[in-house]
Amino acid sequence: MDIEIIAVGGFDEVGRNMTAVRCGKEIVIFDMGLRLDQVMIHEDAEIESMHSLDLIQMKAIPDDTMMNTVDGTVMAIVCTHGHLDHIGAIPKLAHRYAAPIIATPYTIELIRQQIAGEQKFGVNNKLFALRTGQRYSISQNVVLEFIRVQHSIIESVAAVLHTPRGAIVYLNDFKLDRTPVVGDPPDFARFRQIGKEGVLALIVESTNVDMKGRTPSERIARDVVRDTITSYEDDKSAIIVSTFSSHIARIKTIAECAHEIGRKPVLVGRSMERYSTVAEQMKLVAFPSSLSIVGNRKSIDRVMRRMMKAGKDHFLPIVTGHQGEPGSILSRIVQEDTPYRIDKGDKVLFSAKVIPNPMNYGQRYLIETKLRMRGARIFDDLHVSGHAYREDHYEMLHLLNPEHVIPSHGGLPQTGGYAQFAEELGYTLHNDLHILRNGQRITVSK
Ligand SMILES: [Zn+2]
Known part of the structure; x- marks a missing residue:
């Protein structure tokens, strides 16, 4: 043949x-x-x-x-x-x-x-x-x-x-x-x-x-993410994490770490909603029960308003935008296009690596610069391949x-x-x- x-x-x-x-x-x-x-x-x-x-x-x-x-x-x-x-x-x-x-x-x-x-x-x-x-x-x-x-x-x-x-x-x-x-x-x-x-x-x-x-195991990524998040257990500032919306294992890790330090994990963004909801419905993953998921713009704005009012330190938003994509949640946050505000000392964690092409480098540079201008502290590369x-x-x-x-x-x-x-x-x-x-x-x- x-x-x-x-x-x-x-x-x-x-x-x-x-x-x-x-x-x-x-x-x-x-x-x-x-x-x-x-x-x-x-x-x-x-x-x-x-x-x-x-x-x-x-x-x-x-x-x-x-x-x-x-x-x-x-x-x-x-x-x-x-x-x-x-x-x-x-x-x-x-x-x-x-x-x-x-x-x-x-x-x-x-x-x-x-x-x-x-x-x-x-x-x-x-x-x-x-x-x-x-x-x-x-x-x-x-x-x-x-x-x-x-x-x-x-x-x-x-x-x-x-x-x-x-x-x-x-x-x-x-x-x-x-x-x-x-x-x-x-x-x-x-x-x-x-x-x-x-x-x-x-x-x-x-x-x-x-x-x-x-390639290091995903278990190593879990340790790195956990090490960073739990070291801010008593911190009063915001902790925001951006990662791949299709990376269900990583999202589970981040949500569990949030839960561990007494913050409510909130998945924010349309693609975050899509991949995780399907995985959860098919019982392929179990997230902490405190996790909530918001996908459409109206509910995102509502939830963000609630976070600002109740205090950012009660929540841990997991958002899209780790490559600095225009229109992503992180990009909208730095443009003050949502009710969520970045203040001095807030922590922004990238649980991702920049996918190497010039456009991503440029867009990520832009978003990091804007975050820094607002006084955010940035954590990069909490990731394994x-x-x-x-x-x-x-x-x-x-x-x-x-x-x-x-x-x-x-x-x-x-x-x-x-x-x-x-x-x-x-x-x-x-x-x-x-x-x-x-x-x-x-x-x-x-
Ligand atoms: Zn692939």
Whole structure:
């Protein structure tokens, strides 16, 4: 059986991930993501009502027009987790394929909401929730399986396609966290078993391959956040924390620390509301009972007025805006566009790292400067990464022992970095190690 890996998006950049695997005449698509910074450059872009071809032109979503040149039928669209660079293009592209969308239950709910917000296209693909450990027969020849991993969003998986020529493992994104704060550690035993059965190809993220050692566990982030927050137990000033709204484990940590020092945690912002409410309703996380969540503008203003009146030291707002995004809650607070005021000595904690692109650096600089002008004290980088470091990649290569390796999820600096690392372990470029660019494809079995 001839098997081909087709790089559609996310091989020239970090974002807009999409990879297709063709087994004979059957095609499975992995991820359909958005590249958010490309959208932000076009400030007035209302993506919900935009056409896919315009978004492709902007390089905001994968250019899947190349799929017309691939000989076969798309049988399934598989998403590995709920980050927008993996599911964000579904409302724009999925309707072009008569295929079900398959993901873990939490990811499926996020996809459902994405589709509901779409204004241009009617997306009627069937949504199928697949749990880890279960299998889904895509055809007589091809079976899909999800394996549990950890990442910076809950219910992340590695997708394994069992073919007559061996397994194709799609591993975007992951970390090997043995002591996670929410959920269970990665299923090492299953990875090892699949490695023994035979892996034809591994398509693997390369984001942090240049970082030495192993990615610290989320438990370390919990200790760092807790250490900072609890040291202000008797402080009378405000404590505000900004983090990723999709990072449920981190939000749980922050909320628990607030509870511990007698402050009421309040999740503020529309995206904060979306990710956490779904997770809570699906019983995937238990927040402290004192936690409240406000999403729409009117209730946000009301709650903030209440915080100002009752005293900021009774609350701990968890807000959007860690990248300085215009329109985020933190950005609105510094512009005095909400009733919440920053006073001298107030503590603002960033439980996130600046995602490295010039726009984020600029916007974050702006917000920090404004905070400092109002006398706020700033705490940066209370964070650990959700992406595997070099030694995690080393461990995974040993578990799976793939015949072919295709680094993904990055531009040349990342995929090239991975290639160099894999060459040191005995792989050879153009032989069993392949750097693909968007629009390129490689046959791994004839
Ligand atoms: Zn991700």
